[in-house]
Amino acid sequence: MTTHELEEFLAPMRHEYADPRSLILPALRYAQGDAGWLDPQAMAAVAEATGFSQAYVESVASFYDRLYLEPVGRRVINVCVTLSCMLRGSDEIFEHLADYLGLDGEGTTDDGMFSLHKVQCIGACDRAPCLQIDAGQQIGPLEPADATCLVDDLREAAAPARYDR
Amino acid sequence: MVTLTINGRSVDAPKGTMLVDAAKAAGIEIPIFCYEPRLGPPVGACRMCLVEVEGMRGLQTACSTPVAPDMVVNTDNEVAKDAQDGVLELLLANHPLDCPVCDKGGECPLQDRTFRFGPGETRTLEPKVHFPKPLELSPLVALDRERCIACYRCVRFSQDVAEDAQLTFQERGDHTEIATFSGDPYEGRFTGNTIDLCPVGALTSSPYRFVSRPWDIKNTPSVCAGCSMGCNVEITERDNEVKRVTGRPDPNMAVEEGWICDRGRWGYPALRSADRIDSPVLVDSVGRRKVLLERAVAEAAGVLVNRDARVGILLGDPITVETGFLALELAQRVGAGPAMVARMGIPGTGLGPMRSLPGAQMDDIDQADVVLVIGGDPCTQQPVAELRVRKARRRGARVAVFGPRPSALDDSCEAMRTVPGHLMDAAGAIRDRLDGSQRAVVLWDEADLAAEPDAAALIAGLVQATPGARAIEMCADTSGPGLRALGIGTDADLLAATEAGEIDVIVTIAADPITGPSGDRWAQALVGVGTIVEMASHATAITGHADLVLPLLTPLEEEGVLVSMTGRAQRLRPGAREVPGAAAAWEILIGLTHRLGTPVPDRTPAQAFSRLAREHAPFAGLDYEVLGRDGAVITPPAQHDPDSARRDPQGEGLLVIACTPVFGDATAHRSDALASVVEPTRVGLSPAEADRLGVRTEARVRVATPHGEAVLPLEVDARLHEGAVYLFVGDPAQRAMRLLPLDRGPVRAVVGVAAREEVSA
Numbered sequence: 001m002t003t004h005e006l007e008e009f010l011a012p013m014r015h016e017y018a019d020p021r022s023l024i025l026p027a028l029r030y031a032q033g034d035a036g037w038l039d040p041q042a043m044a045a046v047a048e049a050t051g052f053s054q055a056y057v058e059s060v061a062s063f064y065d066r067l068y069l070e071p072v073g074r075r076v077i078n079v080c081v082t083l084s085c086m087l088r089g090s091d092e093i094f095e096h097l098a099d100y101l102g103l104d105g106e107g108t109t110d111d112g113m114f115s116l117h118k119v120q121c122i123g124a125c126d127r128a129p130c131l132q133i134d135a136g137q138q139i140g141p142l143e144p145a146d147a148t149c150l151v152d153d154l155r156e157a158a159a160p161a162r163y164d165r
Numbered sequence: 166m167v168t169l170t171i172n173g174r175s176v177d178a179p180k181g182t183m184l185v186d187a188a189k190a191a192g193i194e195i196p197i198f199c200y201e202p203r204l205g206p207p208v209g210a211c212r213m214c215l216v217e218v219e220g221m222r223g224l225q226t227a228c229s230t231p232v233a234p235d236m237v238v239n240t241d242n243e244v245a246k247d248a249q250d251g252v253l254e255l256l257l258a259n260h261p262l263d264c265p266v267c268d269k270g271g272e273c274p275l276q277d278r279t280f281r282f283g284p285g286e287t288r289t290l291e292p293k294v295h296f297p298k299p300l301e302l303s304p305l306v307a308l309d310r311e312r313c314i315a316c317y318r319c320v321r322f323s324q325d326v327a328e329d330a331q332l333t334f335q336e337r338g339d340h341t342e343i344a345t346f347s348g349d350p351y352e353g354r355f356t357g358n359t360i361d362l363c364p365v366g367a368l369t370s371s372p373y374r375f376v377s378r379p380w381d382i383k384n385t386p387s388v389c390a391g392c393s394m395g396c397n398v399e400i401t402e403r404d405n406e407v408k409r410v411t412g413r414p415d416p417n418m419a420v421e422e423g424w425i426c427d428r429g430r431w432g433y434p435a436l437r438s439a440d441r442i443d444s445p446v447l448v449d450s451v452g453r454r455k456v457l458l459e460r461a462v463a464e465a466a467g468v469l470v471n472r473d474a475r476v477g478i479l480l481g482d483p484i485t486v487e488t489g490f491l492a493l494e495l496a497q498r499v500g501a502g503p504a505m506v507a508r509m510g511i512p513g514t515g516l517g518p519m520r521s522l523p524g525a526q527m528d529d530i531d532q533a534d535v536v537l538v539i540g541g542d543p544c545t546q547q548p549v550a551e552l553r554v555r556k557a558r559r560r561g562a563r564v565a566v567f568g569p570r571p572s573a574l575d576d577s578c579e580a581m582r583t584v585p586g587h588l589m590d591a592a593g594a595i596r597d598r599l600d601g602s603q604r605a606v607v608l609w610d611e612a613d614l615a616a617e618p619d620a621a622a623l624i625a626g627l628v629q630a631t632p633g634a635r636a637i638e639m640c641a642d643t644s645g646p647g648l649r650a651l652g653i654g655t656d657a658d659l660l661a662a663t664e665a666g667e668i669d670v671i672v673t674i675a676a677d678p679i680t681g682p683s684g685d686r687w688a689q690a691l692v693g694v695g696t697i698v699e700m701a702s703h704a705t706a707i708t709g710h711a712d713l714v715l716p717l718l719t720p721l722e723e724e725g726v727l728v729s730m731t732g733r734a735q736r737l738r739p740g741a742r743e744v745p746g747a748a749a750a751w752e753i754l755i756g757l758t759h760r761l762g763t764p765v766p767d768r769t770p771a772q773a774f775s776r777l778a779r780e781h782a783p784f785a786g787l788d789y790e791v792l793g794r795d796g797a798v799i800t801p802p803a804q805h806d807p808d809s810a811r812r813d814p815q816g817e818g819l820l821v822i823a824c825t826p827v828f829g830d831a832t833a834h835r836s837d838a839l840a841s842v843v844e845p846t847r848v849g850l851s852p853a854e855a856d857r858l859g860v861r862t863e864a865r866v867r868v869a870t871p872h873g874e875a876v877l878p879l880e881v882d883a884r885l886h887e888g889a890v891y892l893f894v895g896d897p898a899q900r901a902m903r904l905l906p907l908d909r910g911p912v913r914a915v916v917g918v919a920a921r922e923e924v925s926a
Contacts, residue, residue, distance in 0.1 A: 040347065055346035056324070059333030 001034045001042045006049035023050045024060050028067050029165075036163040037068035065119070066135070066165055073108045073115035075154050076165060078132045081118045084125035088141065093129050094118060096144035100151060113155060135164045169236035183207065184227035184238060185214050195240050196249060196278045198256075198364045199316035200228035203422055205325050210317045211256070213278065215248040216240045224248050246282075253283040259294045259339055260365075261311045269366030271379035275314065294339045302343070303351040304841040305371050305431060306360060310342045313367035319343060319359035326424070328555050328577065329353045343367070352842075354548045354573075354828070357430040361412045361423070370409065372431060372838040377403045385740045386413055386794075388727055389429040390483040390720035392827045393640035394547045395729025395796075396421035396429055400721055400740025407433040407721050407741045417795045419528045420733065426548035427842060428827045435835035436719055436743050440704040444746045446714040458746055461715050462753060466760030468670055468696050468713070474500030477659045477668040480508040481676025483643035484750070485725025485737060486784070487770045489651045490777040491754035492674060498763045500670065507656035508648045509681050511611055511641055512908050513803070515618025518625030520803035525606045525635035526731050530557050535602040537595060538566045539624060540588055541610025541639045544573040545826035545844075547730065550608065550639065554578070565598050567591040568613060569822050570891070571884035585820045585889035586813075586911060588613060588620040596627050605634040612641045612823065616812075616911045640730040641825065641909070647728035650783040650801040657907055663690040672698045674750050675717060677705035677897065684903025685873045700750055703835065706900065716747035723749040724770045726792065728799060735796035736789060816871055818915035819854070819890040823905055829895035846899035847878040848916065849891030855881045858916050867919040868892065870904045870912050876919045877901060890914050 009030050010023055017023055027050055031042040038046075038061055047054040061067045079085075079094045097116055101109050108115040122138055124130045130140030131147065139150065166177050171188050178187035185195045186202075198211040207229040214227040219237040224244070239245050257279065264270040296310035315334065320343065323332035331351055335344040345351050351359075360368045382403045389396045389410070397417040401409035410430050416423030445461030447454060456464075469476060476499045478492050489508075496504035513520065530536055530553040543550040551574065558564040558578055565579040566572055568588065572580065579598075583590050599605055607628050614621040628634045640646055656678070662668050664686070671694050678687035684706070691697060691710065699711035702719045720727070721740050728734045748756075751770050758765045767773040771789045778784040783799045791797055814820065827833065829844030836843075848866055855861040866879045868890065877899060885891050892914070894901040906912050 053330030053333075053346070055331050055333045055344075058346050059335055059344075062335040063337045 001031045001045050003045045003048040006031060006045050010049060020050065021052065024052060024057055028057070028061050032067060032165055033162040035071075036074070036165065037071050068165070071108070071112075074113050074159050076115045076117060076134050077151070078117050078119040078122065080120070080122045080124070080128070080130050080132070082121035084121075084128040085130055085140075088128040090129040092144055093131065093142055093147050097147050097151065100148045114151065167232045167234050169232050169234065169238065171238045172241055178232045180232070182232050184216060184218075184225070184230045184232060187232050188227065188238075188240060193240060195227045196282045197228055198274060198278075198314060199318060201318055201321075201362065203326070203416075204318060204321040204362075208317055208321070211314060212252045213249070213256075215245065215252060217242060217244045249282040250284040253279055254287055254289075256314045257283070257287060258289045259311065260314070261293065263312075264366075267309075267312065267366040268369045268374060269312075269363075273366060274364040275366075296342065299369075301350070301371070302345070302368070303356055305427065305838065306351055306356050307369050307371045307374060308343055309367050309369070312365050313341075313343060314365050315341045316364060318362040318364065319368055322355075322359055322362055323351075323353075325559070326552060326555070327353055327355045327358075329355075332359070354426050354428075354544070355424060355552065357427050358412060358424050370431075372434065373409045376408050377401070382408065385738050387721070387738045387740055388735045389425060390643050390727060390737070391426075391429045391432060391830070391832065392547050393643050393645065393730035394421065394549050395727060395731075395733055395735055396425045396549050397735070397795075398425055398429060400433075400738075402741040405741050406743055407436055409433070410721070415794075419526050419795060420729065420731075420735075421527075421549045422552070424549055424552050426827065428548070428830070428833055428839065431838040432832040432836050433721060434838045435703075435832045436721060438703065438835035438837075440835065441744065442701060442704055442708070442714060442716040442747070443744050445716060446711075448712045458715070458748060461713060462756045463760060464713055465672075465698050465715065466757050468698065469495075469499040469672075469757065470761055471500055471670075474669045474695075475502075475667055476500045476504035476670045476672065477663060478504050478506045478672045478674065479656060479659060479676045479678060480506070480644075480648060480653065480674050481681075482509065482645075483720050483727060484508070484648060484675055485644070485720075485723065485727060485770070486647040486651060486734070486777065487725045487773040488674065488750040488754065489644070489648045489653055490773055490781070491751050491758075491765065491767070493651065493653070494765050495754050495757055498758055498761050504672075505659045505662060505668070506653055507659040508644070508653050509642075509676055509678065510645050510648070510655045511615045512655045512657065513649070514615065514908070515621050516611065516615055517803045518622050518629075519609055519614055519636065520638065520801075522607075522625060522628050522634075522636040524732055524798075524800065525637050526733070526798065527553050527637070529604075529635060530554065530606050531560070533557055533562050533604050533606040535598055535605040536562050536564045537598055537605065537607045538564075538568070538572075538574065539591070539595065539607060539609045540568040540613025542568070542570045542572045542824065543608060543639055545824065545828065546610075546641075547639050548827060554608070563598060563602075565594070567595065568610070569886055569889065570824060571882070575884075582886060585822050585886055586617070588617050589623060592620070592623050592627065595624060599627055599631040599634060602631060603633045605631055607634060607636045608639055609636060610639045610641075611645070612825075612909055615908070618812075638730055643727060646730060646732060646801045647726065647734070650728060650799060651777070651781055652802070655908070660687060660690060660907060663687075663694060666693050669695045670698065671696075672700070673707065674700045675702065677701070677707060679706035679903070680897055680900045681902050682905040682909050683872050683907040684900060686907070700753060702747070703831070705897070715753055716744060717753075718742065718744070718747050718749045723751075725749070725751060726770075726774055728801065729796075732798050732800055733796045734784070734787065734792060734799050736792050812911060814911040814913045816913045818870075818913040819888060821870065821905070821912050821914045822886075822889050822891045823909065824849075824891055824893045825895060826893060829893060831895065831897045834896045834898070844893060844895070845878055846896035846901045847880050847893050849880050849882055849885050849893060850916070851885040851887045852881050852883055853887050854885075854890075855879070860916065860918055863918055865919045867917050868901075868904060868914050870914045872906055872912065873903045875899065875901050875904060890916050
């Protein structure tokens, strides 16, 4: 991600924000699209394109769970563990997925293919228990077996050109 | 004025006042943590100041709610007290309560407010969040993340006052922590202010870590003598040692606003450096030996009383005005007749027009519409001035910086780099900036404008012609303005007389002429002097040659008055007395007049000051009582000299731009606390110039001026101007200052590759 690319991305939306600080968030999300996480070069490019210090940009990025400051897998599986999903068995879904992926709780698989995270409410209580792949649509209600099928499908799929997280 | 009711009492406050200040003025304390007007508008981050405003829904933060007519505010009813309890209970939910081992314990706002306003107990059963501790935010600032209450004060200081954009908050909620980008050390010239600002024990001073408890110490308000800014400080003493220097809790808003630089804060370990002189030394036929102070003073008097002795007294820096005055008194009482008294410094030649301009104080910068910085570099030479200039820029004032040096202000202000030796080139731009301004403040550098009298005359004319424009001189020496007000001139005549063999006895006071400008000439001249009496706090280049050495107290230990660069006479108060065998210069001088049989009437600096105020017009009407807490402004004479002309330095080589960063001065080099930030004495060249001279890859280079030569480390910096050699001086061990002419005026230097043996040496 170069500063120039980011500037081109931000140019049409600059007028939409009264406070230029507001540009940092879209810039970070866009910058994350390249590698799937915010490496220091991406952060530096965001700082330069928005005119804020790297420290401030990092401060903003660190506030948000979905902006990753460390490498994550090619696909991120977010299992909702808030009330509705929890009551409908999200714990089982999570445990099952962790077993299937060979993970001890949250984390990233050794082959770098998947990251498994617990997240708070993703706004799909009517479909509990529910999970979300990257920033894609919520998938649910799920049985443990559905979840493993989903993982198999994802393993077959090609890597996305840009990450949307 | 607005009239409102707080806790049933009628209170008047100016429109726009925040509730917390209106209550404070009425003697009602509303507890706060994050509120600090010096950091900018209130942020309401800590919620400690919640109060009930009748008719408003919910509770209001008193720090960000302005007063309104007929407002009815309750700060101590059940609702407000419940809120205070609740906020403190939450602030303490993850606080480790390790007060017994916390450096802040006993002087901690969180502790005090918990006692006064808190619930006294917690309902929290969950385990507290733990962080490894402490974290080294920098070698000087330690961070304990568990104690932090996320008030944002330090972050606001870094972002909005120092503008170094380094400190931020990372993560959120109970994992919030202060951090720099990628964990880099917190670097800056003002980092220590975050310690003063921290209302809890999260940010503490590493050199002060576990050193003392608040009930074991004595705090003394004084003034920093590190540069000509005259920042008000507080000195912490325990066991006769200075343990800490902080900004004054009740800041002098006309000077430093409570901010001090890290050099001023952590320079105090220099008081205990290995080269501190702890005892008088006498050299006579018996040999070189330590003697008692009384004996040493008697010996000095014995030399000075000699009717044939022609005496010279050389004052260094910093020197209090009392010491200067008593040196003049002593001069009348010695040897063959009045002694010559001179100070090491820059002659006022050519500065008359600039010094005749109407003067400004630092707080006038807050009202200015245009702020110009001409020559010098306040960021490194008078650091706290930088913060005022930045504040003016944030407020919308037009700020422009002119001169040959790169400056930390360049990034955020208009900067015009002039060709070294041609400040005159900036005249057009200066005229443009001043045009139409109503309240311009011009900060100008003593050394740079003294080197270019034609530019000084022209710029003075421009400022003079601008209605409402005023000037602040950025003085090269801490004691320059005070000694000038006493009529004490610079040392050219004294050196000439010494070289001519017309001086038999020389007395130096806090002066090191051999290390200073034209040091080699001084060294040569002093060979012919019969007796050298040195008064100094630390060993200097002449200590080994002196016949008598009298140990001095440092400005942190002595009493007296210093005059700042804005002409503000302020009192130094002794914070400690570390060396029992040492004395203040004023004490020794008074003692000498007694020994000579013609005692001065003064017994204290206060008496000496009152007397000098009667005899020296600039100080008229002043005494210690009048100086009070914040000092008084005097106008030192301009020493107008209309006949000054431009001096183009002769000889070959590059023009020398001398830089005297306070972070590279003798005290910074002596203070072990500052080891991580001290600026080395070095040679700076632009990449092109370094290529041209063929020294680009050299670690050390040889620099030679007509006044001397030295082998120094090389720093190639793209921000430096071509056609000049930047000489960063200050380390007494390197003695680079002696490459400059006595008046520190323009000079050329030849820079070349150092021979192999020089490099290893």
